[in-house]
Amino acid sequence: MDCxxxxxxxxxxxxxxxxxxxxxELESHVDGCTECRAELTRLGELRAALRDRSLHYGAPSxxxxxxxxxxxxxxxxxxxxxxxxxxxxxxxxxxxLAAACVLAFGAGGVSVYLWNRGTDDAAASRxxxxxxxxxxxxxxxxxxVDVVSSDRHTVKPWFAGKVAQAPLVRDFAEQGFxxxxxxxxxxxxxxxxxxxxxxxxxxxxxxxxPAPAAAALPASxxxxxxxxxxxxxxxxxxxxxxxxxAHESAAFAKLLTETP
Amino acid sequence: xxxxxxxxxxxxxxxxxxxxxxxLGRWLxxxxxxxxxxxxxxxxxAARAAHTYAGGNARAWWLAIVRNCCLTKLATRAxxxxxxxxxxxxxxxxxDDVEQDVDAAQSRARIASHLRALPPEFREALILREFxxxxxxxxxxxxxxxxxxxxxxxxxxxxxxxxxxxxxxxxTPDGL
Numbered sequence: 381m382d383c384x385x386x387x388x389x390x391x392x393x394x395x396x397x398x399x400x401x402x403x404x405e406l407e408s409h410v411d412g413c414t415e416c417r418a419e420l421t422r423l424g425e426l427r428a429a430l431r432d433r434s435l436h437y438g439a440p441s442x443x444x445x446x447x448x449x450x451x452x453x454x455x456x457x458x459x460x461x462x463x464x465x466x467x468x469x470x471x472x473x474x475x476x477l478a479a480a481c482v483l484a485f486g487a488g489g490v491s492v493y494l495w496n497r498g499t500d501d502a503a504a505s506r507x508x509x510x511x512x513x514x515x516x517x518x519x520x521x522x523x524x525v526d527v528v529s530s531d532r533h534t535v536k537p538w539f540a541g542k543v544a545q546a547p548l549v550r551d552f553a554e555q556g557f558x559x560x561x562x563x564x565x566x567x568x569x570x571x572x573x574x575x576x577x578x579x580x581x582x583x584x585x586x587x588x589x590p591a592p593a594a595a596a597l598p599a600s601x602x603x604x605x606x607x608x609x610x611x612x613x614x615x616x617x618x619x620x621x622x623x624x625x626a627h628e629s630a631a632f633a634k635l636l637t638e639t640p
Numbered sequence: 641x642x643x644x645x646x647x648x649x650x651x652x653x654x655x656x657x658x659x660x661x662x663x664l665g666r667w668l669x670x671x672x673x674x675x676x677x678x679x680x681x682x683x684x685x686a687a688r689a690a691h692t693y694a695g696g697n698a699r700a701w702w703l704a705i706v707r708n709c710c711l712t713k714l715a716t717r718a719x720x721x722x723x724x725x726x727x728x729x730x731x732x733x734x735x736d737d738v739e740q741d742v743d744a745a746q747s748r749a750r751i752a753s754h755l756r757a758l759p760p761e762f763r764e765a766l767i768l769r770e771f772x773x774x775x776x777x778x779x780x781x782x783x784x785x786x787x788x789x790x791x792x793x794x795x796x797x798x799x800x801x802x803x804x805x806x807x808x809x810x811x812t813p814d815g816l
Contacts, residue, residue: 430770439662451651
């Protein structure tokens with residue numbers, strides 16, 4: 381893949397709209413291309429800036445109450461006869477209705493599409509695929525970490541400026557699981573902190589996920605000799621991804637979940 | 641007219657995604673009162689249209705109605721004053737002023753004002769994508785445009801924002 385094609389795919393990649401094959405191809409290009417990596421970082425930073433909660437307007441409670449009042453009035457004095465079940469007219473009819481006020485001032489025709497039916501399972505499988513892909517990408521990259529440190533007092537503050545909630549960072553070198561550092565990766569469209577540990581020859585990624593992304597993930601997933609298992613790191617959901625065997629993985633999970 | 645059951649279902653939907661609806665309305669219309677009115681109109685419209693909902697992503701269905709009510713509102717407002725003027729006349733909130741004190745908050749305020757200054761078609765695509773996390777397909781359905789158009793609007797919007805953010809800090813663009 382050349383830079384021109386990579387540049388045309390970067391946004392779709394960030395928006396989680398590439399199929400896996402294109403995504404993998406783009407990732408291997410980005411791993412080796414400083415310019416495209418910088419552009420991806422810039423886009424990631426713009427996204428982080430846009431997703432800052434301070435830019436979001438929450439609905440005022442007055443509006444909430446006003447709608448509740450309108451709803452209550454409609455139930456008290458229902459007009460017409462209430463159908464026992466919601467009828468199922470053609471799929472496009474509501475869209476035509478929704479479009480009515482646009483048409484009213486002459487915006488022209490509205491295309492009608494079928495809706496995507498996203499399910500929790502599909503979302504979970506997408507998150508899982510992202511985590512494995514991120515792990516493999518890290519293994520293939522020159523360095524699996526953005527901040528190299530075995531000192532949790534360096535890693536935690538590094539995260540603090542980059543993600544909404546810095547994860548709990550601890551080193552388990554004495555128990556055979558040495559903290560290598562941390563990096564930021566993507567799960568779905570979200571930037572997530574990743575803690576990186578080493579156990580013998582195994583590189584271990586611990587993805588700390590926002591609760592919604594982790595919600596539908598199964599307790600463990602195996603893929604191509606790699607395993608992901610979910611656990612809680614402090615008060616946040618997390619997923620360990622590595623090629624450790626089940627025994628080593630369980631030992632590490634136990635260390636992570638133990639209260640310090 | 642809607643039945644009781646359908647009305648209750650839409651009420652729950654509207655309440656669950658009220659922040660998303662209000663946020664979209666607020667960014668499209670630029671002030672609290674118009675945003676609240678448009679969302680309320682959207683609720684009434686959605687309750688009446690509840691029996692026409694035929695499955696699929698209910699949040700996107702709801703946001704499509706909200707957006708169309710916002711466009712109606714903009715069109716009504718444009719009768720009183722030109723559209724550009726209406727879009728630009730976005731009052732600063734108390735929050736914006738308090739935030740000016742801190743560096744990080746200042747850069748947030750910059751993003752906000754540049755986002756407000758974006759042409760509406762780029763702004764709404766970015767808001768649905770970045771704030772509401774809708775897929776290209778869902779955004780296409782809410783806006784009633786092809787997916788390719790969604791992609792180019794997102795891309796243009798992002799490029800314009802990035803360029804604007806690279807420019808040296810000027811006097812607040814809120815006062816345009």
